[in-house]
Amino acid sequence: MTEKIQFELNGKKVALELDTDQTLLWVIRTELGLTGTKYGCGEGYCGACTVLIDNEAVRSCATKIGEVSGKKVVTIEGLAKGKELHPVQKAFVEHDALQCGYCTPGMIMNAVGLLNQNSNPSKEDIIWGMEDNLCRCGAHNRIVEAIQTAADKMKGSS
Amino acid sequence: MDELKDFKEYLKTHVPDVKRRAFLKWMGGGLYVFFNPGVAFNALGGEGEQRQSVPDDFNAFLRIHEDGTVTCFVGKIDMGQGAITSFPQMVADELDVEYDKVKMVLGDTDLCPWDMGTFGSMSVRILGPSVRAAAAEARGVLLQMAAEKLGVEPEELSVESGVIFNKNNKKQKVTYPELTKGQKIARYMDKKPEVKEYSELRVMGTPKLHQDAVDKVTGKALYSGDIRKPEMVYARIVRPPSHAAKLVSADTSDAEKIEGVEIVKDGDLVAVLHKNPEIADKARKLIKAEFEIEKEKDINNANVFEYLLANAPEGNSNIDKGDLQEGRKQSTSVFENEYHDGYVAHSPMEAHTAMAYMEGDKMIVRAGTQTPFPAKSNIARVLGVEEEKVRVQPPFLGGGFGGKSSHQQAIEAARLAKITKKPVMVDWNRKEEFFYDEFRPAAIIKVNSGIDGNGKITFWDYHVYYAGDRGAETMYNVPHQKRTVYGRGWRAPGIHPFPTGAWRGPGNSTNTFGREVQVDIMAAKASIDPVEFRLKNLTDKRAIDVLEEVAKMADWKPTKSPSGRGFGVSIGFDAGTYVAHIVQIDVNKETGEIKVNKVWCAQEMGFCVNPQGATIQMEGCINMGLGYALKETVEFEGGKVKTNNFDSYEIPRFSWIPEIQTKILDRHEPPQGGGEPAIVCMGAVIANAVYDATGARLYEMAMTPERVLEALKKV
Numbered sequence: 001m002t003e004k005i006q007f008e009l010n011g012k013k014v015a016l017e018l019d020t021d022q023t024l025l026w027v028i029r030t031e032l033g034l035t036g037t038k039y040g041c042g043e044g045y046c047g048a049c050t051v052l053i054d055n056e057a058v059r060s061c062a063t064k065i066g067e068v069s070g071k072k073v074v075t076i077e078g079l080a081k082g083k084e085l086h087p088v089q090k091a092f093v094e095h096d097a098l099q100c101g102y103c104t105p106g107m108i109m110n111a112v113g114l115l116n117q118n119s120n121p122s123k124e125d126i127i128w129g130m131e132d133n134l135c136r137c138g139a140h141n142r143i144v145e146a147i148q149t150a151a152d153k154m155k156g157s158s
Numbered sequence: 159m160d161e162l163k164d165f166k167e168y169l170k171t172h173v174p175d176v177k178r179r180a181f182l183k184w185m186g187g188g189l190y191v192f193f194n195p196g197v198a199f200n201a202l203g204g205e206g207e208q209r210q211s212v213p214d215d216f217n218a219f220l221r222i223h224e225d226g227t228v229t230c231f232v233g234k235i236d237m238g239q240g241a242i243t244s245f246p247q248m249v250a251d252e253l254d255v256e257y258d259k260v261k262m263v264l265g266d267t268d269l270c271p272w273d274m275g276t277f278g279s280m281s282v283r284i285l286g287p288s289v290r291a292a293a294a295e296a297r298g299v300l301l302q303m304a305a306e307k308l309g310v311e312p313e314e315l316s317v318e319s320g321v322i323f324n325k326n327n328k329k330q331k332v333t334y335p336e337l338t339k340g341q342k343i344a345r346y347m348d349k350k351p352e353v354k355e356y357s358e359l360r361v362m363g364t365p366k367l368h369q370d371a372v373d374k375v376t377g378k379a380l381y382s383g384d385i386r387k388p389e390m391v392y393a394r395i396v397r398p399p400s401h402a403a404k405l406v407s408a409d410t411s412d413a414e415k416i417e418g419v420e421i422v423k424d425g426d427l428v429a430v431l432h433k434n435p436e437i438a439d440k441a442r443k444l445i446k447a448e449f450e451i452e453k454e455k456d457i458n459n460a461n462v463f464e465y466l467l468a469n470a471p472e473g474n475s476n477i478d479k480g481d482l483q484e485g486r487k488q489s490t491s492v493f494e495n496e497y498h499d500g501y502v503a504h505s506p507m508e509a510h511t512a513m514a515y516m517e518g519d520k521m522i523v524r525a526g527t528q529t530p531f532p533a534k535s536n537i538a539r540v541l542g543v544e545e546e547k548v549r550v551q552p553p554f555l556g557g558g559f560g561g562k563s564s565h566q567q568a569i570e571a572a573r574l575a576k577i578t579k580k581p582v583m584v585d586w587n588r589k590e591e592f593f594y595d596e597f598r599p600a601a602i603i604k605v606n607s608g609i610d611g612n613g614k615i616t617f618w619d620y621h622v623y624y625a626g627d628r629g630a631e632t633m634y635n636v637p638h639q640k641r642t643v644y645g646r647g648w649r650a651p652g653i654h655p656f657p658t659g660a661w662r663g664p665g666n667s668t669n670t671f672g673r674e675v676q677v678d679i680m681a682a683k684a685s686i687d688p689v690e691f692r693l694k695n696l697t698d699k700r701a702i703d704v705l706e707e708v709a710k711m712a713d714w715k716p717t718k719s720p721s722g723r724g725f726g727v728s729i730g731f732d733a734g735t736y737v738a739h740i741v742q743i744d745v746n747k748e749t750g751e752i753k754v755n756k757v758w759c760a761q762e763m764g765f766c767v768n769p770q771g772a773t774i775q776m777e778g779c780i781n782m783g784l785g786y787a788l789k790e791t792v793e794f795e796g797g798k799v800k801t802n803n804f805d806s807y808e809i810p811r812f813s814w815i816p817e818i819q820t821k822i823l824d825r826h827e828p829p830q831g832g833g834e835p836a837i838v839c840m841g842a843v844i845a846n847a848v849y850d851a852t853g854a855r856l857y858e859m860a861m862t863p864e865r866v867l868e869a870l871k872k873v
Contacts, residue, residue: 022436030434035384036377038556040507041588045804048507076377089375096367096770099238099778101374102507102556108375127812134804136507136557137238138781139774140815 005069010034010078020066025049027065028075036076036105040134047133050106050113051075057113076105079112087153088112091146099137107133111147121151189222189299189343191292219271220249220292222300226320226335228253228260230289233273233531234281235265236370237555237562239833240771241281243369245289247767250361252293252353254317255334257361265530265552275529277563277660279733279831282767286829290353298352299345303337356765356826365770370554380553382511382526387581390513391420392435393574394442396428397590401656401797403449412444422577429574431582454796455655462600463498469653470623470644477632477641485617485638489608491683497605497672498858499625499841501654501792502598502661502785503801505809508556509591510564514571515581521548525568526555533565537572548572559782560660564596589802596659597792599648601625603672607636613684615677615695622669624650624658629666629732629838633673635697655797662779663834666732667786667841671859674728674842678719678849687716688727688846700762703823704738705729707760711819712740719850724755726847728839733831735763739780739839741816743847745854747870750863752788754816754844759836761820764827776820776836783840784810791860 006015009032016031028034028051037060040048044062051060052074079086085093088111098104107130114121114129121129126147135143221229230249236242246260253260263269265276273285297317304322305312308330316325323331356363373379396408408428410421419441420431430445432438457465486492512525521541527533530550538545555562571584586594606619617638622630626647632639648664649657661667681691689709696702705727708714714725724743729736740758745751757780766772789808793800801807820836845856854869 022434026434026436029384033386034377035380035386038381038508039383039585039587041804043588043803043805046507076375080376085372085375092375093367093371096371096774098368098371098374099240099774100507100555100557101238101370101379102381102554104374105377127815130812132811134507134809134811136505136559136782136809138778138810140781140810140812141777141818142774144812144815 003066005066007068007070008072010074016065018065020064022065023061024051024063024065024068024073025060028060034075034077038102038105040103040106045132045134046103046106047110048103048106050109050133052109052113052116055113055116057110074109076109079108086112087157088115088147088150091150091153092143095142095146095149097142097146098139103133103135107135107143111143111150114147115151115154119151119155121147123148188224189296189338189341189345190219191296191299191345192219220289220296222253222296222334222338224335224339226255226259226333228255229263230260231263231270232285232289233265233267233270234276234285235528235530235552235555237276237528237558239281239775240368240768241276243366243771244282244286244768246369247361247364247366248286248290249293251359252290253297255320257366259320266549267530267534267551268549272531275532275563276558277528277560279735279833279835282829283734283831286767294353295345299343300334300337304332307332307337362767363765363769366768367770381508381556382513382524382553383508383583383585385513385524385553387513387515390515390581390583391431391433391578392438392583392585393429393431393571394438395570395584396442396445396447397593398449399798400451400454401799402454403451403797406448406450408448409446412446413441416441416444420578422574424573424577427570427573431574431578431580435585454798456796457655458795459500459791459793462500463602466600466624466653467602471650471653473621473642473644475640475642476627477639479640480617480638482617482619482638482640486608488610488616490611491680492606492608493676493679493683494606495604495676495679495857497603497675499601499668499671500858500860501600501658501794502790503592503595503792503807504559504561504661505591505595505804505807506557506559506561509586509588510562510567510594511583511585512565512568512571513581513583514568514575516575516579519547521572521576523548523550523568523572524553525550525565525571526562527552527565527568528555528558528560528562529565533568536565537569540569541572541576559662560664561595563660564594564657566594588804592792592802592807593799596657598661598664598786599624599650599654599658601665601668603668605672605676607676607680609680609684613681613686613691613694615680620673622665622672624648624653625665625668627669628664629669629730630673631731633698633701633729633731634677634692634695636695655794656799662782663732663838666730666834666838667783670728670730670838671841671845674730674839675845675855675857678726678842678846679855682719682849685718688719689714690716692727692729700736701729701731701738704736704760704762707821707823708738708740708758711760711821712758714740719846720853721850724847724851726843726845726850728843728846730835730838732835732838733833735761735830735832735835737761737835737839739836739843741843741847743844743851745848745851745866747852750866750870752844752848752861752866754784754814756817756819759818759820760823761836762823762825763830763832763835764825765829766822766832767829769822772822772832773820775832777818779834779836780818780840781810781815783837784814786859787841787844787861788814789860789862791862
């Protein structure tokens with residue numbers, strides 16, 4: 001059913017008129033032209049499509065666009081402030097916590113969501129917080145270290 | 159693009175003057191070095207069996223621009239393995255320019271010279287020598303030019319960061335850009351290159367971060383599915399329920415009622431297209447397709463090995479040394495075992511995707527593929543056009559592991575773009591990805607072997623079915639041995655119920671499982687520590703080096719197995735590289751779950767160009783290898799693939815991941831492969847650790863909790 005919906009995307013107001021039954025993932029990738037959020041499995045199992053909705057990490061492939069009405073959505077493109085990378089992005093680069101890079105946006109958004117909820121995570125907290133984000137290249141160890149580094153930096157600066 | 163046609167023509171001819179004329183016509187200024195990988199490869203000591211895969215024309219080139227930057231064009235792609243980083247390291251060193259001045263153009267079939275594909279850990283190993291040689295040649299040319307300009311002999315000159323100066327008078331200098339400005343110089347290298355000594359290298363051998371990391375963490379990196387064109391439509395293709403099914407008819411009338419839907423019916427290709435991918439999804443569901451299922455093969459997860467053995471092709475013995483009967487006579491113990499490995503999927507996080515569109519009369523295909531040049535040829539053949547009318551331009555690739563050597567999606571996109579005259583995106587969903595994956599084949603290894611009273615291996619009678627012989631080397635010093643291979647390589651058309659293909663280190667994980675578990679069984683029977691047993695039977699220096707190194711890293715305490723400690727060991731050989739692994743695991747005897755706590759891995763890969771990249775590949779191999787070792791099994795019934803998403807197909811997760819310690823041995827020998835070797839031991843080393851922990855032997859991968867519990871019952 002076509003409806004008007006409004007929400008905030010990466011800090012900017014968005015108003016769309018569309019079928020609200022569509023998924024957030026594909027609206028972001030097509031209507032809104034932001035392709036950093038990836039399709040991985042389409043059923044919420046892999047986390048490649050993770051975005052933040054009101055600061056919480058959510059699977060955009062399993063979220064209807066109608067559900068984000070009035071909310072704040074942040075995608076991988078909205079994380080850096082200008083040229084200044086977010087601490088989690090910076091830590092992924094420094095730790096070389098990626099190979100093919102396809103799961104990376106989802107990993108980073110999930111990690112930011114995790115740190116939003118727990119600014120002082122233990123290694124175990126990170127592992128279980130990231131458990132449902134899949135990486136086939138096997139960059140896991142470095143991803144955990146990167147998130148730990150980012151958590152430490154973010155604590156230091158706040 | 160006519161320039162490119164000239165370039166192709168020019169490459170076809172082998173008379174330097176003709177080539178030069180054609181070449182100068184179309185390119186901008188600078189210095190160009192064209193090189194012949196075959197010559198460089200042979201000169202720098204490549205392995206015999208790989209030579210055939212190296213083309214013998216001038217098929218890669220290096221351009222030194224008038225602004226001093228350097229572009230290196232090669233037909234390889236980067237799928238995360240880091241070719242985009244290690245090639246510039248080579249160029250920077252040999253040419254004496256800054257690392258960040260070197261840029262790669264990878265895999266574009268219009269810009270890059272022909273390449274068979276990116277697989278087999280061959281980028282650095284096979285093409286690397288040529289890239290180094292070309293850069294070295296370019297440096298020589300520039301020195302010559304500088305000598306003329308400065309009025310000194312080339313020997314009196316030295317280079318730092320692209321500035322050539324007189325060693326005796328540093329003020330007398332000239333830069334690369336000053337030399338190349340307004341020039342068009344072409345060089346064709348077909349002689350033995352003079353590259354630097356290992357001791358002179360300063361960029362190669364130092365760790366470099368992924369060159370593309372910032373683009374990947376900001377979402378800027380474009381993969382095939384991210385390419386956009388005006389009027390682009392998403393295609394959803396009608397898929398069969400089984401590999402044995404043929405499309406008979408498709409009633410698209412309901413789908414056609416949806417506004418904006420376009421239907422294509424072209425023989426076996428029936429697709430709905432729509433600018434909105436989710437509407438295209440819905441429309442596909444409305445198509446009533448009828449399929450005729452030919453006779454399904456009577457093969458499934460329960461009878462797969464029985465079926466494969468019953469249908470095995472004739473064996474081919476390709477190693478036969480000594481006399482097996484003589485070996486048997488010398489044996490105090492004889493071992494006859496059979497090992498199984500099931501079908502395993504590649505499951506890269508990015509499913510097969512391609513976007514195709516026409517540019518004039520040329521088909522442009524932005525495909526995530528490991529084989530852009532073969533894809534181009536196949537697309538041209540299917541479309542019935544000249545190869546020059548197709549350009550495959552691969553963007554970033556979201557994982558391959560061998561699975562993206564097949565490029566069916568690129569052909570589908572090109573067919574649909576040609577018919578509709580619109581840009582068409584073919585982005586497989588996860589179910590399609592599992593269905594069309596060319597799985598690692600189910601395979602069987604049979605080993606008959608023996609030892610004498612001193613723990614020396616007396617004979618080795620090795621049979622491999624369907625995995626091919628990569629990694630089937632005996633590795634150990636055995637006087638009487640024979641190797642029989644049933645089926646060629648990892649494809650056995652007509653036997654498997656679906657296509658099979660190359661999976662990271664093809665065949666090697668299966669072969670290493672058979673060999674290294676068998677060796678472990680013999681060590682246990684001889685009551686000799688498994689590291690000691692291996693060393694006792696090895697004479698290959700490189701194998702001994704990695705095994706001794708990993709034992710040192712793990713602080714290995716010799717004891718006979720099972721010790722209850724959960725330590726396992728394995729060695730392996732792949733792509734010219736030797737590896738040795740030790741793991742420490744826990745086995746939950748109630749649930750059958752295996753937890754791998756720590757992995758130590760030593761690797762000897764000749765000279766290591768990018769230690770950072772190689773280390774990451776080792777870690778990736780170890781983590782990915784946990785999957786086939788512990789859980790990954792494709793569920794199927796005949797040609798029906800039942801596995802269709804990550805709920806039913808478990809790949810490694812964060813909670814599985816062990817602590818990893820790696821070491822690359824420092825060697826000044828030609829670089830060898832790094833993308834695959836460290837994965838090949840993962841099954842064997844874990845199986846051996848399970849035995850050490852519990853006394854239970856596992857003869858089949860994946861070592862699922864059910865199989866562990868079964869094995870425990872037999873202890």
